[in-house]
Amino acid sequence: MESTFKPRIEIIKPEVGYSFFYKRYDAQHPNPTTAAWHYHPEFELVYVNEGAGKRQVGTHLSHYRNGDLILIGSNLPHCGFTRTLSGTQRETLVQWRMEAFGEGFFQIPELKPILRLFEQAKSGMVFHGEDKRTIGAVLESMEYHRGPERFLTLLKALTMMAGASQYTVLNAGRILLEARMEDQEKINSIFNYVKENFNEEIALSDIAAQVFLTPSSFCKYFKKITNKTFVQYLIEYRLIHAAKLLHESKLAISDICYECGFNNYSHFNKKFKEVMGRTPLQYRNELRAPSSMEPLSPEAAFGL
Numbered sequence: 001m002e003s004t005f006k007p008r009i010e011i012i013k014p015e016v017g018y019s020f021f022y023k024r025y026d027a028q029h030p031n032p033t034t035a036a037w038h039y040h041p042e043f044e045l046v047y048v049n050e051g052a053g054k055r056q057v058g059t060h061l062s063h064y065r066n067g068d069l070i071l072i073g074s075n076l077p078h079c080g081f082t083r084t085l086s087g088t089q090r091e092t093l094v095q096w097r098m099e100a101f102g103e104g105f106f107q108i109p110e111l112k113p114i115l116r117l118f119e120q121a122k123s124g125m126v127f128h129g130e131d132k133r134t135i136g137a138v139l140e141s142m143e144y145h146r147g148p149e150r151f152l153t154l155l156k157a158l159t160m161m162a163g164a165s166q167y168t169v170l171n172a173g174r175i176l177l178e179a180r181m182e183d184q185e186k187i188n189s190i191f192n193y194v195k196e197n198f199n200e201e202i203a204l205s206d207i208a209a210q211v212f213l214t215p216s217s218f219c220k221y222f223k224k225i226t227n228k229t230f231v232q233y234l235i236e237y238r239l240i241h242a243a244k245l246l247h248e249s250k251l252a253i254s255d256i257c258y259e260c261g262f263n264n265y266s267h268f269n270k271k272f273k274e275v276m277g278r279t280p281l282q283y284r285n286e287l288r289a290p291s292s293m294e295p296l297s298p299e300a301a302f303g304l
Contacts, residue, residue, distance in 0.1 A: 020096035039077040042095040047136040052247040057124040060170040063243040073122035113162035124170035131166040199261040
């Protein structure tokens, strides 16, 4: 039987009169595609002005807080970055194809830095600190521009990103981009299955059946494609969700443990501290500290 978790190709249609897609979402107008694991030939630039969420881009997993600015290369599978928006939260989304700007547009000397930026975006890029805020403000200003001014505003944002120093390359696409299309579809099906079932017990036989492999063949296949064991990936996914719940909810830490698919509280604490360098309680206390204005260091994020 065909897997119900096959990755979805998203069809993106710019507004009439524009070469790229632009949209701002808020609590009253949420992004309708946030839940889906998908990919598309367009580059994608997302700015979330505040709040916390999960990043899942290719083989990369991490948790963000206090907003996010991320650039994703063409055909790099990913999930949405905001499940819901509330209060003053906003999400700005820009998507474009290279050919939309005309052949050779980014080859002129003045735009070569942007071309190098696009090359880095193949692996996914996250921007931090003041760069995140200043570039994000430029992206949000696109709401008030039309026609050529909106295009020039996007070009300004890309120029700022090309010159930014506060960013992390996620290395999310390195393995997936080297894989054949049939491999990408298989691994994306696996990611979707985990996304839907991570808080339950996942038997190797069940996940292997999603891609028509024996458990032994599946383990070898997953490690070859992602450079991680499946158990490692599943634990990381559960811990990412735990970090999100520690930030967003008032659930007791013991309840978060079981909500995320761990069946042993001691094991949950041990794994969380191994990856984050602090216990779940210490992590939550840091989030509540008045001086906690920026995300944890990139080195503390999963997959970096």
